[in-house]
Amino acid sequence: MNKKLFLGIIIINIAFFSNAQVAVEKKESDIELLNLIPVESIYMHTNSTMFLVGEYLYYSIYNLKKQENSLSDLSKVAFVELIDSAGKSVFEQSIKIKNGRGTGDYFIPTNVPSGNYKLIAYTSWMRNNTNNPYFSQNIVIINPYQSSQDQILAESKKDSISESIVYSGIVDKADDTSRMLSLTLNKPSYSTREKVEMNLLNTENSEIYYSVSVRKINTVDQPDNVTAISYSEKLTKSDLETNFRNTDSIFLPDLRGHILKGQIIPISDSSELDLADTKVALSIPGEQFFLRIANTDSNGNFYFNIDQSFTSDLAKIQVLDSNLEDYKVGINRNNSVDYDMSSFDDFRIDSSMKSMIEERSVHNQIENAFYTKKPDTIKTVDMSNLFNGIKTLEYDLDDYTRFKTVKETFIEVLEYARLRRNPEGKYELGVLGYKPYENFDGTPLLIIDGLLVQDPTDFVESYDSRKIDKIKIIRDQYFLGSKSYKGVIMIETFEKDYIEYYNPEYVKEIKLKSIETPKNYFKQTYDKASKDYEDIPDFRYQLLWEPHKYMNESSETLSFYTSDVTRTFEILIQGFSEDIQPISIRKTFTVK
The missing domain is CATH 2.170.130.10 (TonB-dependent receptor, plug domain)
Structure with a gap:
């Protein structure tokens, strides 16, 4: 890290610890150094752009420093939201970023209505960029269980889907491949429940970070999947510049984890209580609990750096003081992102899609019924133990x-x-x-x-x-x-x-957006050691999801098994080389 960049980050930390705020007032003397800190931009690879409720939306995040041609080591948390066409957030997730990489998923419940959506991703540091504050991917969700489909129903005289259903994203496009990575299959066609082997050749022997999705092709038109190449090509110079003079305050990067900021306020307006150096405790319950104490500044502001994942979304905050009933605790929430509502897709359904939706819905229900037999597992997370090494x-x-x-x-x-x-x-x-x-x-x-x-x-x-x-x-x-x-x-x-049970008046209960816990995604096998699956139906549309791959060898072989679902499947690989050259590969195969 160069000296000027290091000084810039020191200034951020000084502002962070002295003001204890997520968004801090800027000082003109700091602007020059702040502008030396690299601008971040996020690319997100999703497993599809069209889903039915009852399916998983998977995504892999790449946090980039394009100016330095590297993955970003600045922000440690990214934020992901699904937004409907009215600007309402369907879900929000905080994703841990390590060495510029992160991954997450969302099970789409049956209370999400059919409609056109946007999946967006950003870091706190990116919010200082008024030109391009977040990544955006159009998403379509179909809910066959709701009575009204007005949001996506085609007008009778203006069907958006023709009677001859075609897939608009047929693969192996000449403008959507990478010279650094090539993909070959052991054969072009497979039977059900057969092993597929794909060989990846690293043509330039560079370090490559990539994610892989293998999924049945949707037989209807759908939003285009933003590829690593198309994303990189659309980045302009202004997208990679942050003008701090255009904002009223600066959003600090999450250097170690998610920042929770609040303030203690005297209950009596006439109170002359000294707010400085008052201790505030944050407790997040659970087997692996989180407990921290912070000191306030002269204005009563405090912050907590939350760098762990938790099963509970409830927490308790309280003042630690002999006069604790004299205070109330407030939590400062960041203003929501200013979403671009002008570029939503206008996906529509018509009667020609009925059989496809019915079949896929039935398959989803069967797969979900057998989920306990094929579960994802939570990765082991290193939790900080306050009492390690102490005799207990x-x-x-x-x-x-x-x-x-x-x-x-x-x-x-x-x-x-x-x-x-x-x-x-x-x-x-x-x-x-x-x-x-x-x-x-x-x-x-x-x-x-x-x-x-x-x-x-x-x-x-x-x-x-x-x-x-x-x-x-x-x-x-x-x-x-x-x-x-x-x-x-x-x-x-x-x-x-x-x-x-613990609800004293001086304790404030809050809801937290916990950092999502990483998972090991289930991989179906049909080798001799997995006879338990022989009698279980297999209607997987998603045959493989590998969100966090790394390659520094000349070649690598990945394998997976087909399901009982037939027709055409797509392998979609997205990623970046060590110097952030984009990689995008599409390839199809059939299952008969």
């Missing part, structure tokens, strides 16, 4: 006599933890420290199902301890952020549902 005592309460109340459990089971009432009638906890601090003085950190709990009184008085699975105790002094605790008490319930 664990009490599995099933190993002891069960008591109904929490108070009895503390008294009879927990040797190194204490429970007592203070003069105000509230319960306080204590942890027995190690010598020379072998006493119960000081306040421990109490975590219940991943939630930081400041006042245990309600838990002690009303929670049934028979719902508690384990209690863990750390006797050492523990620092969380800038706050020190005399030990830690972690309580895990069987149902991991204490978030439903």
Whole structure:
């Protein structure tokens, strides 16, 4: 990284940590250095552009620095949205970006109506570019279960699909291939449930990043799939320039993860409370929970950097202060992206498509009925453990006599933890420290199902301890952020549902857009070791989805199996070389 670019990123971090904001006010003295930081642009490869509800939309993301001819190492999060023709967001996802690559998927539910949509993708840093703030791909969704198809129904006198149905994207176009990568198949035609082998030849022995989709060709006209080549050709010089003077504020890049920004506000307008350096805690519950403490600036602003994936979309935020009832917590949401509503596709259906839609819908239902036999799996994600390397005592309460109340459990089971009432009638906890601090003085950190709990009184008085699975105790002094605790008490319930009980007035519940957890996508095989699948129907239209491939050898062979679905299938490969030369290959084969 060159020195000027490094200084620019330092300025971003200074603004980030001093203002604790996602969008910060710009300073004229910083503009020159900010303009040295590379502009990002996203390309997205989707597995199709026409879907029925009950199918998966898969996508692979390439975050590019075209000015430097490389994948971007700046943003670590990308945002993906599906927008309907009225500008309403159908879904939003946050995707982890590592070394310029990311991947995700969306199962299209039956409550999504038929219509023309746009799939868009962007990073926070891209939002500073008023010329080209996001990637856009037209998408069509057909919902055969809804009574009204007005959004895509062809007018009787102006059918957009002719009686002779043709596929507009027939493959192997001369202008849509790559000189760096070639593809050959072991034969042009296959039977059902047969192995297909495709050989990739790296003609220039360069590093190649690519994704592969193998899918049955739709037998009707549909939106064009934006290829890596067509995307790169359409990028203009203005698309790769950011003029910070044209914006009122600067969107900071997500350098380490998704940024959550908020502010504490005094409840009383006449309050003269000092807002600076107040501690705020964010808890995201779950088995692998997220717990962080942030300090506010002089205006009460705070931020959290969320760099993990979670199963829960609910979180709790609370002020850690003796006067915590004097504050309320607000969360700042970024303004939505200004979508271009002028270039939606105008896909229409007519009676000639009826049999195709019915057949495909039946096949979808059968495939979804057997999903448990052919599931995708979640990739193992490295989760940060706050207590790694710290000596922990664990009490599995099933190993002891069960008591109904929490108070009895503390008294009879927990040797190194204490429970007592203070003069105000509230319960306080204590942890027995190690010598020379072998006493119960000081306040421990109490975590219940991943939630930081400041006042245990309600838990002690009303929670049934028979719902508690384990209690863990750390006797050492523990620092969380800038706050020190005399030990830690972690309580895990069987149902991991204490978030439903924990609702003090000073705690704010928010919904989070968790970073999507990467998956290993199911690959059907019919070799001798997979006899379990012989009697299961196989109506896969998507034969292969490999979203995150890397090649630095002269050749590579990929294989997959056909399904019980016949006719013409398409192999679509999209990607980029190490110096961001676009790669796009299409090839067809038949299944009889």
